[in-house]
Amino acid sequence: xxxxGLEMGTESFxxxxxxxxxxxxxxxxxxxxxxDDLLTPAVTHLAKAGGKRFRPLFAVLxxxxxxxxxxxxxxxxxAVVELIHLATLYHDDVMDEAxxxxxxxxxxxxxxxxxxILAGDFLFSRASRLVSTLGPESxxxxxETLAALVTGQMRETVGAGAEQDPVDHYLRTVWExxxxxxxxxxxxxxxxxxxxxxxxxxxxxxxxxxxxxxxxSDDIIDISSAxxxxxxxxxxxxxxxxxxxxxxxxxxxxxxxxxxxRELLVAEDGSPRALGEDDAAVAExxxxxxxxxxxxxxxxxxxxxxxxxxxxxxxxxEGPAHTAMSSLVRYTIERIG
Ligand code: FPP
Ligand code: MG
Ligand code: MG
Numbered sequence: 001x002x003x004x005g006l007e008m009g010t011e012s013f014x015x016x017x018x019x020x021x022x023x024x025x026x027x028x029x030x031x032x033x034x035x036d037d038l039l040t041p042a043v044t045h046l047a048k049a050g051g052k053r054f055r056p057l058f059a060v061l062x063x064x065x066x067x068x069x070x071x072x073x074x075x076x077x078x079a080v081v082e083l084i085h086l087a088t089l090y091h092d093d094v095m096d097e098a099x100x101x102x103x104x105x106x107x108x109x110x111x112x113x114x115x116x117i118l119a120g121d122f123l124f125s126r127a128s129r130l131v132s133t134l135g136p137e138s139x140x141x142x143x144e145t146l147a148a149l150v151t152g153q154m155r156e157t158v159g160a161g162a163e164q165d166p167v168d169h170y171l172r173t174v175w176e177x178x179x180x181x182x183x184x185x186x187x188x189x190x191x192x193x194x195x196x197x198x199x200x201x202x203x204x205x206x207x208x209x210x211x212x213x214x215x216x217s218d219d220i221i222d223i224s225s226a227x228x229x230x231x232x233x234x235x236x237x238x239x240x241x242x243x244x245x246x247x248x249x250x251x252x253x254x255x256x257x258x259x260x261x262r263e264l265l266v267a268e269d270g271s272p273r274a275l276g277e278d279d280a281a282v283a284e285x286x287x288x289x290x291x292x293x294x295x296x297x298x299x300x301x302x303x304x305x306x307x308x309x310x311x312x313x314x315x316x317x318e319g320p321a322h323t324a325m326s327s328l329v330r331y332t333i334e335r336i337g
Contacts, residue, residue: 008323008324009319023075028079042119046089046101047086049103058185061189062186065195066193083126084127089101094117127142138188152180166252186207202316220336223295235286238265246294247261261285302333306329
């Protein structure tokens with residue numbers, strides 16, 4: 001039995017997870033439509049546009065390592081992390097001046113920056129209201145997580161300093177922007193079902209590692225997804241001037257390939273150069289990167305994070321949730337093809 005492409009152990013477990021995620025969806029939408037009607041179109045826009053609901057899934061799976069996985073608190077916890085995620089996407093699209101999100105027009109493109117920022121704020125306010133029902137420790141965890149998200153976004157915005165290793169800067173930013181909220185999802189889900197402190201910490205560490213692994217695998221897909229199987233167009237990051245991990249590793253190399261990559265991808269002042277519509281440059285950079293040591297090192301980094309998650313998972317009890325979590329960790333490796 002599978003759910004969202006994951007191996008689930010048993011048919012009934014798969015159905016339980018689907019049912020829980022259905023409740024999470026209902027709660028998210030009822031929270032988002034519980035304010036003034038004038039808010040509804042903008043604040044429900046991203047939730048309705050789709051998305052993998054990866055964080056709620058991680059929270060609900062984590063809950064199955066505690067004694068009370070069917071408690072209402074688990075649904076609340078899962079809705080909170082998705083609302084926070086969606087809120088950050090509204091703000092991220094403003095900062096990135098993105099026009100599309102999840103195959104739909106971004107909120108900022110459709111209604112302008114003011115509405116998009118306010119919509120994100122409304123999602124934060126609903127997440128805050130919901131999390132208050134889980135008690136002060138949960139409120140504290142959310143506060144710390146938001147601080148990490150903001151710090152990561154700030155770190156990305158400011159960029160690596162001259163004396164800082166760009167790879168370290170990257171990995172730290174990714175942990176703050178992505179790992180922290182997935183870690184919080186594991187922590188929240190397991191706490192809400194009454195799991196013991198050691199298991200809660202373990203699920204949080206698994207969330208850290210899976211979050212970073214996911215981002216690193218995305219970076220690899222942007223370079224090597226020739227098949228288009230992932231639904232993504234290779235080279236998007238290069239066109240946008242985003243230096244992903246394979247690029248950062250490759251630019252550290254010596255040799256003629258690295259020199260050529262620097263010419264293509266780095267501007268005079270050392271900042272990333274966006275290749276935009278320059279298809280020839282994109283093709284050349286992709287070819288150089290595909291053969292590069294940088295890509296090989298990125299694969300190794302991905303494996304390191306996946307192994308870290310697997311090692312932590314080994315300390316948790318066997319069962320359908322364990323099967324599903326292992327499948328999820330494997331997926332971060334297998335999705336790169
Ligand atoms: C997407 O990154 C963005 C994030 C994962 C987090 C962004 C965090 C913030 C905007 C902080 C806001 C928080 C508060 C409390 C105001 P991306 O742009 O790399 O990815 P994308 O391709 O999905 O746009
Ligand atoms: Mg963005
Ligand atoms: Mg961004």
